[in-house]
Amino acid sequence: MARVCIVGAGFTGAVIGRELAEAGIPSLIVDERPHVAGNCHTERDAESGVMVHRYGPHIFHTDSERVWDYVRRFGTFEPYVNRVKTTVRGKVYSMPVNLHTINQFFDKAMSPDEARAFVASKSRTDIEDPQTFEEQAMKFVGEELYEAFFAGYTRKQWGMEPSMLPASILKRLPLRFNYDDNYFNHRFQGMPRDGYTPIVAAILDHPLIELRTGCRHEDLTEDFEHLFYSGPIDRYFHYDLGRLSYRTLDFEMIRATGDYQGTAVMNYPDSDVPFTRIAEHKHFAPWEAGRLEKTVAFREYSRACGPDDIPYYPINLVGGMDLLKAYQERAAQEKQVTFAGRLGTYQYLDMDVTIDRALDAAAAYLQQRVA
Ligand code: FAD
Ligand code: UDP
Numbered sequence: 179m180a181r182v183c184i185v186g187a188g189f190t191g192a193v194i195g196r197e198l199a200e201a202g203i204p205s206l207i208v209d210e211r212p213h214v215a216g217n218c219h220t221e222r223d224a225e226s227g228v229m230v231h232r233y234g235p236h237i238f239h240t241d242s243e244r245v246w247d248y249v250r251r252f253g254t255f256e257p258y259v260n261r262v263k264t265t266v267r268g269k270v271y272s273m274p275v276n277l278h279t280i281n282q283f284f285d286k287a288m289s290p291d292e293a294r295a296f297v298a299s300k301s302r303t304d305i306e307d308p309q310t311f312e313e314q315a316m317k318f319v320g321e322e323l324y325e326a327f328f329a330g331y332t333r334k335q336w337g338m339e340p341s342m343l344p345a346s347i348l349k350r351l352p353l354r355f356n357y358d359d360n361y362f363n364h365r366f367q368g369m370p371r372d373g374y375t376p377i378v379a380a381i382l383d384h385p386l387i388e389l390r391t392g393c394r395h396e397d398l399t400e401d402f403e404h405l406f407y408s409g410p411i412d413r414y415f416h417y418d419l420g421r422l423s424y425r426t427l428d429f430e431m432i433r434a435t436g437d438y439q440g441t442a443v444m445n446y447p448d449s450d451v452p453f454t455r456i457a458e459h460k461h462f463a464p465w466e467a468g469r470l471e472k473t474v475a476f477r478e479y480s481r482a483c484g485p486d487d488i489p490y491y492p493i494n495l496v497g498g499m500d501l502l503k504a505y506q507e508r509a510a511q512e513k514q515v516t517f518a519g520r521l522g523t524y525q526y527l528d529m530d531v532t533i534d535r536a537l538d539a540a541a542a543y544l545q546q547r548v549a
Contacts, residue, residue: 186408188216220373240530
């Protein structure tokens with residue numbers, strides 16, 4: 179039987195390969211990196227013993243029972259609630275913006291209803307249907323909270339004015355008028371006890387899957403009955419219409435003993451601080467953090483992605499982008515290719531959505547193959 183080729187051994191490629199394998203279809207999965215799990219790759223830091231998220235902190239959260247059941251087939255998840263702090267003008271607040279943040283920032287002791295009315299009095303009621311990040315912020319939190327918590331962070335993270343970015347980016351974050359400081363609204367949340375990489379390795383562990391790491395798609399010479407491509411869509415077309423814009427990240431490592439910052443994630447929205455956040459990874463594993471004497475943290479700097487950098491974040495602009503549309507039109511003509519994942523579809527997808535879409539992509543292929 180002819181094989182299917184899958185480019186990328188992140189969650190997208192692994193889940194698609196597994197679904198096809200369970201339906202009896204063999205695949206070759208290639209990834210140019212020396213490891214599986216894509217950007218979700220984790221490994222133990224030899225010096226400190228801390229489980230490090232190599233490409234930035236990853237917290238698993240979802241509302242989908244299908245996805246939550248799926249990942250727990252392949253590994254154990256420990257309970258974990260993401261609680262982020264943020265340092266603004268020399269003071270520490272709680273993120274996402276909640277009643278504690280509002281009361282501390284405005285130096286008040288308001289009840290939920292009082293705070294709701296207070297924030298509403300500061301919001302821009304003339305904005306009916308916010309399209310941009312800035313409009314969304316001005317409508318829901320008003321100028322002071324926007325300037326303190328969002329404007330500077332967003333300029334650093336995306337390298338452009340929040341008025342050019344879509345409202346959907348801010349809609350990722352809750353705004354609460356109670357003291358709930360959970361960063362996510364989803365029903366299910368957790369951290370893989372042994373990191374993400376063993377989970378992806380377990381998904382890939384099937385006799386009908388051949389995995390080749392350290393292998394670029396461009397270097398393959400075999401023929402395949404279909405290709406699933408989770409690399410960057412513009413790369414597939416050899417960038418011949420031009421390069422799509424991505425943000426890349428630089429991580430600056432900090433080694434220390436004990437506890438460096440007392441929490442997993444500290445954001446830094448102030449514009450005079452060059453990084454966006456510091457993540458101290460032992461706090462992502464509270465069940466083992468107390469046993470570790472040493473610690474490791476990373477300052478995260480965002481910048482425009484060059485040709486030799488890792489593309490992390492696709493940049494979506496308000497109103498869409500002609501270059502992306504042009505690549506998408508060409509992608510639609512490639513009948514033997516399915517573009518998938520954060521890079522293949524050029525979308526800001528969390529892990530749970532990535533897995534959900536990969537399950538759907540595999541199901542669609544299987545259905546079409548039978549028809
Ligand atoms: P990737 O993980 O990027 O995998 C694609 C793989 O394809 C890569 O390994 C790459 O090497 C390979 N590849 C590409 N082109 C080629 C080629 N031509 N030949 C061979 N191999 C190729 N999600 C959450 O749910 N929670 C979080 O807390 C969270 N935090 C994040 C933090 C950061 C800093 C970033 C950038 C993302 C975060 N995400 C988070 C999103 C998460 O990383 C993605 O949802 C997930 O990685 C998408 O998986 P993927 O398989 O589509 O892509
Ligand atoms: N954001 C912000 N201030 C913060 C945290 C986030 O302005 O303290 C904005 C920023 O534009 C970011 C977006 O909200 O890109 C989504 O935040 P999230 O924490 O989901 O970003 P990610 O973890 O995906 O980088």
